[in-house]
Amino acid sequence: MYRENLRDGRWGMPNETVWSPPTDVYETDESVVVVVEIAGLGAGDYSVLLSGRTLMISGERRDPAEKLAYQQMEIRHGRFRTQVHLPWALEPSGQQAIYADGFLKIILPKAQVRRVPVRTTEE
Secondary structure (H helix, E strand, O other): OOEEEOOOOOOOOOOOEEEOOOEEEEEOOOEEEEEEEOOOOOHHHEEEEEEOOEEEEEEEEOOOOOOOOOOOOOOOOEEEEEEEEOOOOEOOOOOEEEEEOOEEEEEEEEOOOOOOOOOOOOO
C-alpha cells in the first residue's frame, strides 16, 4: 500500500522502490501544518522542498541491521517521499520545519487576505 515504483529519475534511480511515510495535513486560522512520521533519521537524511503550492518531503532511512534474518519486519527502510498539494495560498516567508520525537512538523503561514482599493474612472 505504501510502496510505488518511480518511472523517472527525479526522486532517485529509475524504477527505484520508495515508500510514503504516514502524513497528516491540517489547518489553523493562521497556517497549514504538515506532520510526517519519519522516526530514526538524522539531520541530513531528509529534505523539505516547497515549490509553488507543492510541498515535497524525501529522504532515506537506513536499515541498521541489513544482514539480520528478520522474523518480522514492519519498520520501513530505504528511500521515501511524500508530496502534499496545498490548495491554500501561502506567505512567501515564515515557514518553519521542526523534527522532534520522530515527527517532522512543517508550519506554512497562510497568505493574508488583503483589501484591494478600487478606483472609479471618474477620479
